[in-house]
Structures are given as C-alpha cells and as structure tokens.
Amino acid sequence: NGYNTLQLMAIPEHPYYGSFGYHVSGFFAPSSRFGTPDELKQLVDEAHGMGMAVIMDIVHSHAVKNEVEGLGKYDGTRYQFFHEGGKGEHPAWDSYCFNYGKNEVLHFLLSNVRFWLEEFRFDGFRFDGVTSMLYFDHGLGKAFTSYDDYFDANVDTDATTYFTLANKLMKQVKPHSVSIAEDMSGMPGLAVPISHGGMGFDYRMAMGVPDYWIKLIKEKRDEEWQVGDIFYNLTSKRLDEKVVSYAESHDQALVGDKTIIFRLIDKEMYFNMRKDQPNLIVDRGIALHKIIRLITATTAGGAYLNFMGNEFGHPEWIDFPREGNNWSYKHCRRLWSIADDPELKYHWLYDFDKEMIRFINDHKLLTVPSVDFVSENIPDKVLAYHRGLFLFVFNFHPTQSFTDYGIPLGPGKYTIELNTDSGKFGGYDRIQEDIPYYTLPSGGLNSQHYLKLYLPARTAVVLKRVDFPKVR
Incomplete structure (x- = not known):
C-alpha cells in the first residue's frame, strides 16, 4: 500500500506485558511472547523481499528494576550499569537510568546496537526516550521555549557522547541504516550529521504533532479551529533537520487512549460503518480523518508515520494480555479484512490512504525541503x-x-x-x-x-x- 518501512515497537525481552516492551530486561533477546528468534529473522527477511526496510524501537534510556532477570543488581550492586542514588532512578518510569559516563556501559549499549543490526539484519532504530537521556531532569515538565534550555548544566554530555558514538557505529556497520530520535525538546543539532557538528540522527520524531491534533479535537469545537495555527504546528521545525511527522502515536492506539477516528466518531463506529447507513457523525469523522492525514503527511519534514490499521480507521484499540483483561488476546490484533470489504466505509479510508501515499511516493514530495x-x-x-x-x-x-x-x-x-x-x-x-x-x-x-x-x-x-x- 505504498509504505516503505516497517517499525516494530520494543521487542527485546521484558517481564511485564503491559509495559509494551519498554521496560527491558533482556537487551540481547527478542521477546519469546512474539515467537522465536528465527521467526523474527524470517519476518525481517520477508519484509526485505517486499522492498521494505525494518527498524525497531531500541530502549537505551532506562532498564527495568528487576534483579532476577534484569540488570538491577547484576554484580550484587546497582551501580555497575546505573547511576548511584536518586540520579539512578527515573522519577516517572519506575526504572533505573544508565550511567553513560562509564566505558563499560558504553560498550554494553554499543554492542547491543551492533547485535540487532548484524544478527537480525535490522535497518535501523528509533531510539526511545531520547529527551529523558539528554537532560538530568529528564525534560519533565519543561516547555523548552528558549535556546538557553539546551545549553546549560542540565544537559547530560555523557548521553550526547553516547548518541554520537551510536550513530557513528550504525553507519560503520550498515552505511544506509536509519536512526530516529524520540525527542520532544527539539535539541539543536540532534538530527544533524556528525560531520556538521551534530549528533548524527537521521530524523527526529515530531512528537508535538499528534499531541496537537488530539488536543485540538478534544478541546475545541470545529468552528474554533485556526488554520494558521494548524499550519504553524505542522511545519515548526528547523530547515536543516528532518523529522518524522505523524497524526497519532502508538499511545493513542493502545488501551487507555483513543485514536483520532475514535475521538471523531466514537460509538457510531460500531453501528453505522456500512456504506448504506447514512450518519452525519460518521460523515464528519471520515471527512476530517482524510484531511488531517493529508495535511500531516504533505507538510511532513522528511518522513511520515502511521500506526498500522489507523490508515483505515481501525475500530478497536490494541490491548496486550494483562491481569486487567484476564490475560486475553482478544484485542491484541488488527481486523485487516474490514479494509477490503467493499460494503464498509473503512474501505474508503483505506483507498484514500493508499492514493495519498502513492502520490507522495510518485512525486518524491517529502524530499522537497520547503513547505x-x-x-x-x-x-x-x-x-x-x-x-x-x-x-x-x-x-x-x-x-x-x-x-x-x-x-x-x-x-x-x-x-x-x-x-x-x-x-x-x-x-x-x-x-x-x-x-x-x-x-x-x-x-x-x-x-x-x-x-x-x-x-x-x-x-x-x-x-x-x-x-x-x-x-x-
């Protein structure tokens, strides 16, 4: 359907399914929940055979506190891999923070980068929690409205050194690999080549875009939307950096939140999605769903991302097995058949997305730097x-x-x-x-x-x- 890259959420081994893979215990092991290592290799190989690159979320921003299966007290102390005292505990994530100033930690994390590139032939990474790594206060509760916020004693220069080394290593191991920073602070130089004085990431996630759309839909009536404000928020980036733009994040497709289509249509999704069922709420939702995705994709600063299934307005969230749902797999799926059903309105959204992506690809639109x-x-x-x-x-x-x-x-x-x-x-x-x-x-x-x-x-x-x- 036109997409050229598959991004897998955090798949290294993790003890708690509900963390969605972001509280890692086994940094060199694909999670057994999803299959065997050989099956992961097969997935990557088949994607490559279809002309698609495969990248994965790599979590080097923190580690699970578990001591039996994790790194918590690997040598009997906590500070072999992590900072001592309060500095070593993440205040929001209930996890341990790596000490990037220790050579042994750098060797461990860099070897992890190389392992996934060589052993499983991944084509790159989305580095998770980059903002948390960049700043000693983890960027919590900070708006980053001044350049002074980027160049003070709050910046962890050991972390910036690690990023530079990791990106340099990636290009040495696989010259065409892609590195993406999940950063909401907008740190200057993050997505700038090392040769130009930057940290070497190829892209920065435009994390403010999905937050903007959800805030707009939740808090303002359609009559209050300001088109100039929309354009500013979608194009607010430095011209010398590339960003990945997206209308909604994976958080909004997981249980506990709502996707854009759910916020627009809500319960009507369950009763009025046949093409022979007229409904003004559904009509509004479909119309806005299309133009929100179109304006997000065509103003994107180098790349466009979609959580699988959201392109056709999937009617369910993703919910992994956990105690709260009696360990059920019922919602751990995507209903692909509804996108191809000619009697359902999902078919319209799917066809539009395919045509939009084809247009962008055919004309190499995202290679044009200026909007x-x-x-x-x-x-x-x-x-x-x-x-x-x-x-x-x-x-x-x-x-x-x-x-x-x-x-x-x-x-x-x-x-x-x-x-x-x-x-x-x-x-x-x-x-x-x-x-x-x-x-x-x-x-x-x-x-x-x-x-x-x-x-x-x-x-x-x-x-x-x-x-x-x-x-x-």
Whole structure:
C-alpha cells in the first residue's frame, strides 16, 4: 500500500506485558511472547523481499528494576550499569537510568546496537526516550521555549557522547541504516550529521504533532479551529533537520487512549460503518480523518508515520494480555479484512490512504525541503500552501462551502491530482477533476492573479502546476 518501512515497537525481552516492551530486561533477546528468534529473522527477511526496510524501537534510556532477570543488581550492586542514588532512578518510569559516563556501559549499549543490526539484519532504530537521556531532569515538565534550555548544566554530555558514538557505529556497520530520535525538546543539532557538528540522527520524531491534533479535537469545537495555527504546528521545525511527522502515536492506539477516528466518531463506529447507513457523525469523522492525514503527511519534514490499521480507521484499540483483561488476546490484533470489504466505509479510508501515499511516493514530495505558505483566511477556515510543483488547498469550515474561491498566485495552469471529496473516498464528487484550472488576473494583465476553486466544506484538493504556452 505504498509504505516503505516497517517499525516494530520494543521487542527485546521484558517481564511485564503491559509495559509494551519498554521496560527491558533482556537487551540481547527478542521477546519469546512474539515467537522465536528465527521467526523474527524470517519476518525481517520477508519484509526485505517486499522492498521494505525494518527498524525497531531500541530502549537505551532506562532498564527495568528487576534483579532476577534484569540488570538491577547484576554484580550484587546497582551501580555497575546505573547511576548511584536518586540520579539512578527515573522519577516517572519506575526504572533505573544508565550511567553513560562509564566505558563499560558504553560498550554494553554499543554492542547491543551492533547485535540487532548484524544478527537480525535490522535497518535501523528509533531510539526511545531520547529527551529523558539528554537532560538530568529528564525534560519533565519543561516547555523548552528558549535556546538557553539546551545549553546549560542540565544537559547530560555523557548521553550526547553516547548518541554520537551510536550513530557513528550504525553507519560503520550498515552505511544506509536509519536512526530516529524520540525527542520532544527539539535539541539543536540532534538530527544533524556528525560531520556538521551534530549528533548524527537521521530524523527526529515530531512528537508535538499528534499531541496537537488530539488536543485540538478534544478541546475545541470545529468552528474554533485556526488554520494558521494548524499550519504553524505542522511545519515548526528547523530547515536543516528532518523529522518524522505523524497524526497519532502508538499511545493513542493502545488501551487507555483513543485514536483520532475514535475521538471523531466514537460509538457510531460500531453501528453505522456500512456504506448504506447514512450518519452525519460518521460523515464528519471520515471527512476530517482524510484531511488531517493529508495535511500531516504533505507538510511532513522528511518522513511520515502511521500506526498500522489507523490508515483505515481501525475500530478497536490494541490491548496486550494483562491481569486487567484476564490475560486475553482478544484485542491484541488488527481486523485487516474490514479494509477490503467493499460494503464498509473503512474501505474508503483505506483507498484514500493508499492514493495519498502513492502520490507522495510518485512525486518524491517529502524530499522537497520547503513547505511554502500561500494564504489563510481565518473566518473561512481556508488554508493554502505550496510544496514543489504542488498546491494544497484545505477548507476546514464545518458547514460553509465556497464557490469561485480565489487563491492568490502567480500566473499559471493547474490540474487536480488528489481530491478528498471524490466519491471513491466516501466524498460527494462535488469537485470537477477532469478539467484544467487557470489563474485569472483580478484587474489588468499585470494585476494579482487568483486561482478560482470550488471548495466544499471539510475537503481538501491537491493541484499540480503545469507548463503551458504563453501568449506574447
């Protein structure tokens, strides 16, 4: 369906299933819960055979406190791997914090990086909890609003040294490997090559994006959404760094939280998802689901991430076996069949996602570094921006459609590449896709040109600028 990389959540051995793999005890062992080591190797090999890279979440930010199966008192003391005293205990995670200033700890963690690359042929890692590693206070309760926050005594320079060594080692072992930092602080230089003075990560996770979307959906009515604020939050990054953008995180797909589609549609997911069942709540949810993903993906700073199943609005969360659900596997699954069922509305969302990803891949959109603001109209809730040859126009207004809506541009000709209102994606086919669109001058030939479009409520359209002969 167009995705080129598979990211596995933390799979090294862990004693508590409910930690989802992020309280690690066996750093060199794939968890037996998921299968055998050979089966993991088979998964990686088959993904490679399909042209997909495979990366895994690697947890070097902390370790489980367990002493029997973990590193808690490996040599009879706690401080062989971890800091002594309160510095060695994570205040939020109930775990131990590595001492990156000890050579033995560096050797242990670096050998772990090499092990997964060589033994299982992984193509890279998403380093978990990077913010926690970077700062002695773990970045807890900090907004990081000033550059002073990045360059003071709170920064753990032993950790920054470790990151540099780990990224250098990865490129030596596997030159095309990918490293991603899960950092919410925006530390300058994190996703900058070592040769340019950075720590060498290829990408930083744009962790503020999914938090922004959930906050917006939870706390504001559709009429209160500010399109300029949306654009700012999706494009707020340094031009010299690449980030992974995503509309919702794995936390929102796990039990205890809700995905975007659940927050938009809620219980109607269970009763009104057949195509022959009209429902205004579902219509709103499907329309917003498409444009939220489109604007997130097309403003992404180098990469776009999706939690599996959310691309078609999966109706269930993920819940691993635990005491609270009587150790049930019932929700530890994805219902793939509903995405292909032509009688269900999930099919529309799935088809749209495939077409969106195809468009991004075909035109190498995410390799274009600059996303250029064109215009916004706050009362109308209309936003337009350019990326390369493409113009993206969004109408977030919940009720108002606009006829001959003018987008200020230079003289040009445009054709429609993607339209969220297309009937094949659950829309109403109100936009004519098979005709060219020309800008028109507002006055004389040298006056401001406008591209006149019909913009139905809660829709988006992608247009491509094309060359045409000019009359002299």
